[in-house]
Amino acid sequence: MSADRSNNKGSPHKPLADLEGQSSSEAWNRSPDRRSGADRRSGKERRTGQDRRFDLASAEGYPERRTGRDRRSGLERRSGEDRRKKQVPIDFPDRRGGKDRRSGKDRRSGERRRTKPRIPIFIKLATLSTLLILFVISAISFSMLKKQKEQFTDQLVDLGKSMVRIATKNAPDKLLGEEDLALFQLVNDIAENEQVVYALIVDKKNIIKAHSLIDEVNKAYLRPKNTHLIQKGGDISISTLTHDGEELLFFESPIIYQKFKIGEVHIGISQQKVLQSIRDAKIFILVLTTIITLLGILFSLGLSMYFSNPIRRLGETTRALGMGDFKYRVRIDRNDEFGDLAYSFNRMAEDLELKEKIKDIFGRYVTPEVVEMIVKDPDNPRIKASKVDATILFVDIRGFTSLSEDIEPERVTELLNEYFTRVTYTILRHGGHSNKFVGDEAMVVFGAPVPNPQHAEAAVRAALELQEEIARLNREKRKEVGISFEVGIGINSGEMVGGSLGPEKRMEYTVIGDNVNVASRLTSIAKGGEILISNQTYKSIAKNRLNVEEKGKVSVKGRRGGIKTFKVLNLEGDQYGISQE
Structure with missing residues (x-):
C-alpha cells in the first residue's frame, strides 16, 4: 500500500453500485440482522422511509448467517444504549418495529376504538338518510291524516246541524197538532241520507212521536248513556257514541215553540264512511311511504357511496403511504373538493417517492448510519468530531494490479464491484461501517458512528x-476468468477521532488517528488469506474464545518498540475459519 493509504488519505472511491441492481443502502437494509418488518406506522410520526425487509440469505446464493447475539425483531425502537448492548446496526430513524408506539392515552383510545363495532360510513349515511326520509314522511302523513279526519268530521257536523235545524224548524206545528204522519214523513226524509243511522222526535213527555224505525214509535225514549260530548253550540249538542258496534255522531236539539220546549230532535249519523276513508288514506300513504322509502334507501345508498368511496380510497392511500408504498396513487376523477384532496394526496405521494429515491441514491454514497444521523438533524448535516473507542479493519487485494493487466477494463470494474459488494454485505451483517474504498482497498469501522x-x-x-x-468468490471466478483474489486483512482497536471531514459541499464521516495508521500498517504486511490483529484488539476479546498464532512485533511510524501482532485462526462459536483454498 502507498503512504497515502497508510495515512488514511487519497481520493475516496466508491464501487459501482449498479452491479446486480443493488445499492449499498439496499445491501445494508437487506442484512438478516436488521429488525423484522412488522407494521412500522406511528400515530404521530410521518414515516419517510420505504420498508426494505429483505433477507440477504435469499440473494445471490448466500447462505443465511447470523452472528453475535440473538437479534430481536424490533418490538420497540431501540434507544442508543439498547443498541450498544445488542450490537445491532441502527436503522433509519423512521424505521419503527413491531407494535404501535403511541402514547398511553392514544393506545387506550385505539383499544376502545377496536372494541366498538365497525360500521362503514356509507351504511351510517344511508341509515341516517333513510331514517330522515321516514321521519319526514311519517310527520307529513300524520298531519295529512289528522287534517283529513277533521275535514270529514266537519262535513258530518255540518250535515247533522243542517238536518237538526230543518227538523226543529218544521216539527213544532206538526208536534202540537199531533200530526204523526207528517212527523214521520219529516223523520223519514232525514233518514233517507245514507249516512243517517236513525232520526227521531220526542214530545215534552219524552215519548217518541216519530222514528225512522216504525217499531220505536210511542215508546218512552231512553237517552244513550255512552255518549261523549264533543261540541255544544247554541241549542245543538254533538256527542260521539257507539251504536251496534258502529261509531256515530249523536246530534240533539230542543224543539221550541214561543220560547217553550215542546220536544226534542235526536239524529245519529254514522262515521263509518269517514273512518273508511281514513283507513283507505292510511293504506295509500303506507304504500306510498314504502315506495318512497325504498327509493330513498336506494338514493341514500347511492349518495352515501358517492361520498364514502373517495374517503375509502383516501384511507387506502394513507395506509399504503404509511406502509412505505410511495408509488400508490389515489384515483378520484372528480371536479370537487374530493378531487382537490386526491390531487393533494397524489402530490404528497410524489414528493415522498422523490424523497425516498433521493434517500436511496444518497445511501449509495453515504452509509446508513451517517444517513440516520443526518436525518435526525437535517439542519446540521455535519457530524461533530469526538473521540470514539472503535476497531478499524482494512482489507486489501494482494497483487490485483498484475492480475488485472490481462483483463479488459470493463471486466476489471465488474470484478471489483462484485468484490466490494460482498465485502459491504459481510461488513453490514456484523454492524460495521464501510468508511471508504480506495482503489482495491476498503476501510471499515466498527463501534462508530454507532x-x-x-x-x-x-x-x-x-x-x-x-x-x-x-x-x-474465487471458486466462481476461477472458472469464469481464470483468476482468484487473495486479500490481506489488518485489524486494530483503540481510541480515535470520528466526525465529518471535508468542505460543506463534500463531507464524509471518517475516523483518524494513530490507531487507524496501525491497522493500515497491519494490512500492508498481512499475506494473502491472513488476518492480522494488534495486541489491543487481542486484549479486547476473551482469550479463551480466540484461537491465534503470535506473529511477533512490527514497527509502526510513531510507535516505539513496535506493536505485538497475532494471526487469527478462528473464533469460538464462529463457523468460519481461514480457508485453505
Whole structure:
C-alpha cells in the first residue's frame, strides 16, 4: 500500500453500485440482522422511509448467517444504549418495529376504538338518510291524516246541524197538532241520507212521536248513556257514541215553540264512511311511504357511496403511504373538493417517492448510519468530531494490479464491484461501517458512528466470514476468468477521532488517528488469506474464545518498540475459519 493509504488519505472511491441492481443502502437494509418488518406506522410520526425487509440469505446464493447475539425483531425502537448492548446496526430513524408506539392515552383510545363495532360510513349515511326520509314522511302523513279526519268530521257536523235545524224548524206545528204522519214523513226524509243511522222526535213527555224505525214509535225514549260530548253550540249538542258496534255522531236539539220546549230532535249519523276513508288514506300513504322509502334507501345508498368511496380510497392511500408504498396513487376523477384532496394526496405521494429515491441514491454514497444521523438533524448535516473507542479493519487485494493487466477494463470494474459488494454485505451483517474504498482497498469501522462495546469481536467475526466469502468468490471466478483474489486483512482497536471531514459541499464521516495508521500498517504486511490483529484488539476479546498464532512485533511510524501482532485462526462459536483454498 502507498503512504497515502497508510495515512488514511487519497481520493475516496466508491464501487459501482449498479452491479446486480443493488445499492449499498439496499445491501445494508437487506442484512438478516436488521429488525423484522412488522407494521412500522406511528400515530404521530410521518414515516419517510420505504420498508426494505429483505433477507440477504435469499440473494445471490448466500447462505443465511447470523452472528453475535440473538437479534430481536424490533418490538420497540431501540434507544442508543439498547443498541450498544445488542450490537445491532441502527436503522433509519423512521424505521419503527413491531407494535404501535403511541402514547398511553392514544393506545387506550385505539383499544376502545377496536372494541366498538365497525360500521362503514356509507351504511351510517344511508341509515341516517333513510331514517330522515321516514321521519319526514311519517310527520307529513300524520298531519295529512289528522287534517283529513277533521275535514270529514266537519262535513258530518255540518250535515247533522243542517238536518237538526230543518227538523226543529218544521216539527213544532206538526208536534202540537199531533200530526204523526207528517212527523214521520219529516223523520223519514232525514233518514233517507245514507249516512243517517236513525232520526227521531220526542214530545215534552219524552215519548217518541216519530222514528225512522216504525217499531220505536210511542215508546218512552231512553237517552244513550255512552255518549261523549264533543261540541255544544247554541241549542245543538254533538256527542260521539257507539251504536251496534258502529261509531256515530249523536246530534240533539230542543224543539221550541214561543220560547217553550215542546220536544226534542235526536239524529245519529254514522262515521263509518269517514273512518273508511281514513283507513283507505292510511293504506295509500303506507304504500306510498314504502315506495318512497325504498327509493330513498336506494338514493341514500347511492349518495352515501358517492361520498364514502373517495374517503375509502383516501384511507387506502394513507395506509399504503404509511406502509412505505410511495408509488400508490389515489384515483378520484372528480371536479370537487374530493378531487382537490386526491390531487393533494397524489402530490404528497410524489414528493415522498422523490424523497425516498433521493434517500436511496444518497445511501449509495453515504452509509446508513451517517444517513440516520443526518436525518435526525437535517439542519446540521455535519457530524461533530469526538473521540470514539472503535476497531478499524482494512482489507486489501494482494497483487490485483498484475492480475488485472490481462483483463479488459470493463471486466476489471465488474470484478471489483462484485468484490466490494460482498465485502459491504459481510461488513453490514456484523454492524460495521464501510468508511471508504480506495482503489482495491476498503476501510471499515466498527463501534462508530454507532457505539458497540463488542466492536473488536464483531470486526474479527466479519474478517473470518469475509475470508470465506472471498474463497467462494474465487471458486466462481476461477472458472469464469481464470483468476482468484487473495486479500490481506489488518485489524486494530483503540481510541480515535470520528466526525465529518471535508468542505460543506463534500463531507464524509471518517475516523483518524494513530490507531487507524496501525491497522493500515497491519494490512500492508498481512499475506494473502491472513488476518492480522494488534495486541489491543487481542486484549479486547476473551482469550479463551480466540484461537491465534503470535506473529511477533512490527514497527509502526510513531510507535516505539513496535506493536505485538497475532494471526487469527478462528473464533469460538464462529463457523468460519481461514480457508485453505
